[in-house]
Amino acid sequence: MSNLMTGGQMRTHEQAVIGGGSVTGLALMQRAGQGVFDAISQAFPELSDACGRRALILCGPGNNGGDGFVVAHLLAAAGWAVDVALLGEAGHLPPDAAANHARWVGTGAKRRDVLSLDQVVPLIAAQGAPDLVVDAVFGTGLRRGLSADVVEALRVSIEAARHSVAVDILSGLCADSGKWLGQAADLTVDLTVTFHTAKPGHYLAAGGRATRRLVIVDIGLPVQSARIEDAELIDAPAYSGEVARKDPASHKYGSGHALVLSGGPGRTGAARLAARAALRIGAGLVTIAVPPGAQQEVACQITAIMLTRVADSEALGVVLEDKRYSALCLGPGLGVGERTRSLVSEALSAGRSVVLDADALTSFADDPMSLFEQVRGADVVLTPHGGEFARLFPDLAEQLRAVAETGPAVSKIDVVRAAAARAGCTVLLKGADTVIAAPDGRVRVHAACRERAAPWLATAGAGDVLAGFVTGLMARGLEPLEAASHATWLHVECARAFGPGLIAEDLPEALPGVLKALL
């Protein structure tokens, strides 16, 4: 896993390193621009012959613009014809950006013109499409939405150019949240080149869709060891290797016994999906607890999975006298209401690992605090989708939903971290960008975008399978944050392994192949 640093964390780190005297801001800017130039060469080998190539570099009023001037200089040195446009007054640029602006403009007979940003659209109309456009208008210093003329210049250049590149992050996107500040510009570039670490905004919200490729350039800043305030990205190509390995000598009870509670007749499919997922991911035994009326329906559709009758919370208490049940899953298809609330309370009082999903969450919509009082400090994972999250944490959901006029905007990381602290247990908020937070502040992000895109995962029952994966891993003894993280990664991996046509039943069946590939 790697760290995701916010704009503020990057600034603090950069200032500390510069303050320590080992490097100057100007040197970092040179490395950043060189990194962008190198990444362009690697990503677009068809541009290696600079002869006759035209680039348009859009520079902003801060250090992101300074990086743009470095890129302009390197492209021109390589033989490109380069036009540079600047938003704002050159006299107001910060020192390092001003130095690179001055170097670009040059002196004497070799002086170059810098256009203003409002000359960009007429330039493209006159000259035709450039081979390359570089967006160096705003990076981590974006504080408010883009004005209409900036959006227009960006849109026309990005849509016209054969290749488009954003320096650090596409202008208009908040680096901390991935949200568009102000009105959404909904632009996409071919490549984004960022520095030192990726930023949350490259993965969250619109940020996951705003670039087709992301390259992280090492600019020589020292790597910091992970701190609790850093969000970690679940990104390793073989993340769940340790999950794939099972102790060959282990007894089936050594891998835990998962209990999945089912809804009544006609509503048992979700629990069966979760149970199958728990078994496939390595729980030694899995039992479905069914209300008596659904016993036949479940019995005729299971083989390795066992069944026990549980009419109510009292019956659940009796079942849980068997201490070998190590993890429980409540929610998929369970029904909303008092019966589910009492089953949840019984499960939580038994002191096992518990996954609460779907109806088990919605059942507490009227009084979320009564749920939080019961889960606080226990090995519990809540796995809401956006709607369920809004029922339990309406104020946080509202903050996340609100249009952000100023930056940095409230991010999914911020709200899930706050939710986990409030609930006192691990919270996994599902989505194309999944954020998992532990109550101690640790946060993991997984985004099914770019090389991990899994559009087929938006299918009925996929969430039940995810709940089953988390349950199975907790049954095996993984702590909540680890179980939730591995389950999330493997869930996407299964969808990607199966591909188009995926339905939820296919996810547990794709898992053996995925695990085998990890060994």
Ligand SMILES: NC(=O)C1=CN([C@@H]2O[C@H](COP(=O)(O)OP(=O)(O)OC[C@H]3O[C@@H](n4cnc5c(N)ncnc54)[C@H](OP(=O)(O)O)[C@@H]3O)[C@@H](O)[C@H]2O)[C@@H](O)CC1
């Ligand atoms: N940190 C590092 O380690 C390194 C950082 N590097 C580079 O520096 C970049 C960060 O630079 P940065 O801090 O100068 O911010 P940046 O995004 O250029 O813009 C700030 C300017 O924009 C203005 N402004 C903001 N929003 C606006 C709006 N909507 N419309 C109009 N104006 C707006 C804002 O004005 P103000 O809000 O103060 O009025 C201010 O003038 C970073 O992304 C990376 O590329 C690398 O060189 C090497 C290592």
Ligand SMILES: [K+]
């Ligand atoms: K940019």
